[in-house]
Amino acid sequence: SAAITAAEAGARVALIGACTLGGTCVNVGCVPSKALIRAVESLHHARNAARFDGIEASARVTDWAATVAQKQALVEELRGAKYADVLPRYENIDYIAGHARFGDDGQLTVNGEVFAAGKVIIATGARPHVPQIPGIKSVDTLDSTSALELTELPTSMLVLGAGYIGVELAQIFARAGVAVTLVSRRGVLPEAEPEVSAALEGYLAEEGIRLIRFSGYERVSQHADAVRLFGTGGEELRAERLLLATGRVPNSDGLNLAAAGIVVDQRGGIEVDAHMRTANANIWAAGDVTGRDQFVYMAAYGAKIAARNAVAGEARVYDNAHMPWVVFSDPQVSGVGVSEAQARAAGHEIVTSVLPLDAVPRALAARDTRGLIKLVAEAGSKRLLGAQILAPEGADSIQTAAMALRAGLTYEELGDTIMP
Template sequence: MTCDGCARHVEDALRQVPGVEAVQVPGWQSGQAVLSADPDVDESALVQAVAQAGYRAVPAPSEPSAPVQKGEADFDLIVIGTGGGGMAAAIRAAELGFRAAIIEGGTIGGTCVNIGCVPSKTLIRAAAVYHQAGHHRFAGLRTRAEGVDWPALIRQKDELVASLRQGKYVDVLASYSDNVTLIRGWASLKPGNRVVLDDGRVFSAAKIVIATGARPAVLPLPGIDQVDVLTSTTAMSLDKQPQSLIVLGGRAVALELGQAFARLGTQVTILQRSERIIPSYEPEIADTLTEALQAEGIAVHTGVSLQAIRVENGQKVVTAEIGGQTRQFRAEQVLMAVGRTPNTDRLGLEEVGVAVDERGFIQVNDRQQTTNPDIYAVGDVTTRPKLVYVAAAAGGIAATNALTGQSQSLDLAVLPEVIFTDPQVARVGITEAEARARGYNVRTTILPLEYVPRALAARDTRGLVKLVADAGSNRLLGAQVLAAEAGEVIQTAAMAVRFGLQFGFTIDDLTGMLFPYLTQVEGLKLAAQTFEKDVAQLSCCAG
């Protein structure tokens, strides 16, 4: 599944199966459908219904695994991969008193610290500082952006990455050395819970956790074999800054890196297949962000059908169809930011009965268990959301369930997310369209940032807050924020959604709380107040 429409199609298909009483896909990102049905409903009928709808389904294991008896194998738990999910699994095993091995064939630390969150966010912040030096909004201040020393910028980024990799991964593993053994090599799986390394070593395990992550996907465009395109990994390690850049994609990675390069002086063009950038977000958020990016000189094209790519006269040329017309886009570099491909090539999943979806991501149940009950999987290699904090939470749950026989589940009902553009985009809960599709009596409100005192004082009113509520219960169902530091706002909204689910916390409860004046999060209260009041008629701090 790749969108809300996919989730609805799967739900509709399963509801048609005789004996199915209720179906819910808890967000298409989960890769799961949860249903209640009569005991005599055949699993094959469910799988066939999903297949007829154009998707692929695998029944999840119905029973938790038995507790591990220590010492019956070389290791009680073998974890493959040292990213956030793998580290969390190994550490949890050690905390529970079990012996674990963690296997790594590449650089310790996985995606986030090495080639993902950490390097991208420090470059994004650097680009923001440079941009503000030349484009601040305050009178009487004369500042200039006087040039970029690209090698120095990349060197400082690399120093931060190396420091965090050592401090948060290498040294942490060493502190658990009594229970966790680091083994270097590329692993594959064999029947009987055996793990074989590329140098021929073989280890046995009572349970296994796969945490091998994913890598940037590359579209198979005609001509791609002859063109050296950038990915999010290589773009942040260039020897020199490109003068021009075409970005293929219009979601988080594409927009974050595209804006960062543009702010550092690269001419950037974004080509997005969907009719809007970040298409799974509220349209008002996407449209306003598009305007902000365009205001900075970034060319944003949507509804793009990519046709081919080639090199001509030293430039990379992308051929695309937009609105029925064929166009040519030229740049020094092309960044491919179109999603992820799971790192499962070496693992031998089919041989050990681990099922994957149509894109190759490992399917897991809510206990992180694969279709092989002795093998668990966490992080970007699975069908779950590709977020490091989801991976880390899943790693601890997977190790606990695998080793102790518990049935802890990863709860993604309230999942805050942030896109680190400027302004930032943050969301939690469901959108207006999702709420209506689920049958809620929907109320919505939109508050432009020009009504938020913090934004006025900072002279940056780009953005808005959109809230989605259920009219019947007056609960907050979802929130999306487009604002400077929106990521610092969204957790309050996440708590409001969570407490609404658990304790009946309402919009009235939210508006009744005290929020510090001249903070961005005050915009959340002001937005909630607009369900009943005209905020233009409120005095400062007045409820």
Template sequence: MTDELALHDGRDPICPTCHGESLPHSQTHNSPADQSRDGTGPHSRLFRPSQEFRQEMDVPTAPDNPPKTARSDSHLQRVLLVNASHAFDTDLLIIGGGSAGFAAAIEARQLGARVVMVEKGTLGGTCVNVGCVLSKFFLRAAELAHLAATHPYRGIETSLDAVNLAALRSQQRALIAALRAEKYEALVDYYGWELIRGTARFLDPETVVVGQRRIRPRATLLATGARPAIPPLPGLLDVPFLTSTSALDLERLPRSLVILGAGFVALELGQAFHRLGTAVTLVQRRPRLLPEVEPELAEALQQALATEGLQFLLGTHVQRIDRTPSGIRLLMTRGEHEEALDADAVLVATGRLPNTDALNLPTAQIAVDERGAPIIDATLRTTNPRVYAAGDVVLTPQFVYVAAAAGRIAARNALLGENRPFDLSAVPAVLFTDPQLATVGLTRAQATAAGYRLLTGFAPAEAIARERVNFQPYGGVLVLADRESGRLLGAQAVASAAGELIDAAVLAIAHRLTLDDLREHLAPYLTCAEGLRLAALAASQDIAHLSCCA
């Protein structure tokens, strides 16, 4: 096995096809037939469903029967490695108990595999414990405070008396504890896998050790997630800075807050803190907000947030940060000018780093990039052919639904040898500011670089009846299509409910629908989702001269 595992040219050490080819493994098995989803690809012989397995008394079996669920009845067969003469302690070892790890464990147990999960911290990972659930709770509370203090409807008198952040945090913690218990902790026993508390590290390419216990799995999934990145800014470590994690645990509002970065996390937390009474300034080195978003929509969102009172210092380089008697001071350069900015607190929102330091990946012959993230192929397999990686620990989009989908696919590829690539062609992204921003598919620049001749349609906010009723004047819905076929290639929106709207665009792109399909379907009136149909209509006519629903 040592000689086999030493192959780092991309060939699978236990794949005869790879040994007979000069091409790397990822290039010898990339035909549609090789990527079939029913487990009949070239590596389906590595792990194959076997009726005989249940009768093999000398082969370890899973804990009591896996639960029968609506989607697992046809999959409740044990999986059997061809070289079953090797003694493995478990079929799938999962390092990390977050979204990717749990999705993989559920999929593996529904396949009848034995699963061991290792988690050193709190089950549930980033999203439920310190990420998206907390931030959306915080955003919703801030939205209600904002509406109480100021809203656009005449004749309705409201006011905001006070914000008790400590009471809000108490409610938040109760919600998180309930969700963690329901969606994570209870599932370990329900599906029947083993959970080990501790830190995992590789002892060699085939063995993982947790404390005093050694585990030799048939396959391993790395799902250890990521943490906030701390930039090498002079003076930063000498001041009490916040991260997205610690900011969502504050029980007292700072009077003023500087946020380093202006991406999704920075914008969401910035608006929430501002609406609760904190003066917020966002500082970013890049000269344009959200450069991955089409300019007219990024500018519309910036205008909406600036009108509300958020301050933006774009194209600004922070030289150092110092502690002052009242808080912190940033020394910055904007162009050729030097500036200073004082605030009560500073929040660092400049990206995330993978949690791989403790894994001892070099010993496992797993290559990493400059950030320390495992390098994976299209099937989520690392340079160690028995180890896969999924979730925020790798360079896939850092969304919980991407992590969960990757966990499911990684489990099937590891256990059944399906060699299925992880398709990221229609990944939605939602920024939960007010208004929201949502995107999916290609941008203009990406589509042009790919050789498409583009047809675009834009429905501004004033053309969408829901936005008129909401008194939300910013942004709108943009669609991009292939001029020749009419097929939808991308969609972006700034709207009150852009996150709900974008799901229809995800399905349209995934199923290769056209602008005609979007024009002809029945869109419910007085919804933001109607904006998608209006944008499709705008590609060929002036929607300002249409009656309602025409």
């Protein structure tokens, strides 16, 4: 995104990368995970067809390796369509395969050789986090990348972490027939509204996903037939595989950023100002390497701002106030704006509305009333401040709330809007 934007602005661009071409979304994130989510969703729908009187259906996994191969074929197709086939259209972009870092004198280098560049944008993304649990290095763990590449399903799995990655992956493998235990310190989707988190936790439990809270992790060990995880309270869990879903960390280490005067936060995220500029006036950063808003659309958005500001001398500002987000669990979780707790902490006098889906005729007709909708508004002005949706198609609905927030609509104006 940054390279194309800079090229279209007239710059001569070197796109430097040492790994697989393309970002997290196509290669190891959105595309492969959502392909498998949809695959196992077909199993769930068949198994629950009896909710309609007079209908019976069944489904099972017959060849998981084939399912994964189909997913990988899509990944490779989109890698070409979105990246490899696009770059040759720009004569002023050179793709350079190599390791870039800053030398001790602060100059950019590629494979150890000085590489002259007037402006630099760092967009090196992030990788799965490995928690500091004693014994973790001796265990053959899975992460969000390797788990989506498994061609054989284990009989049982511990998923460590119940954020959006942990929830999505736990449900994929549970629906595929794996006995899944979801382990966390703060419960399911702790950043979501409490009503949403509690409801989703119940739905996951109904699907057979075991939910365990640990106050802390004492150690983990590998045995011939199982991985054993011990909690600080004396608890012990065991399963065939352990999947780590404890977040992601920016790929900022190894770049020698300090030599270039670039500052990072405690988690390694490159600190940037509102214009995506680092502490070095000639260097910008965008995407997951900044440690915030780790969504593909926000990475592309930030990269375009960084490129325009770097190349065209503009002063565009990164604005995430109306950023919608989605967790592709089933039911899906989506949100935009502030939560009730965030609104109160900001000093707003608020009103809220929580509507369960059993009050929605469309959900009743589908015989699937899992979920709810929560709205947060300012009491005096009636202006909408935030919304969260837990529903089978919740991802498709949140953009309405995002546009309402961006337009400054009140909840009355939103209610008066005609929708099909």
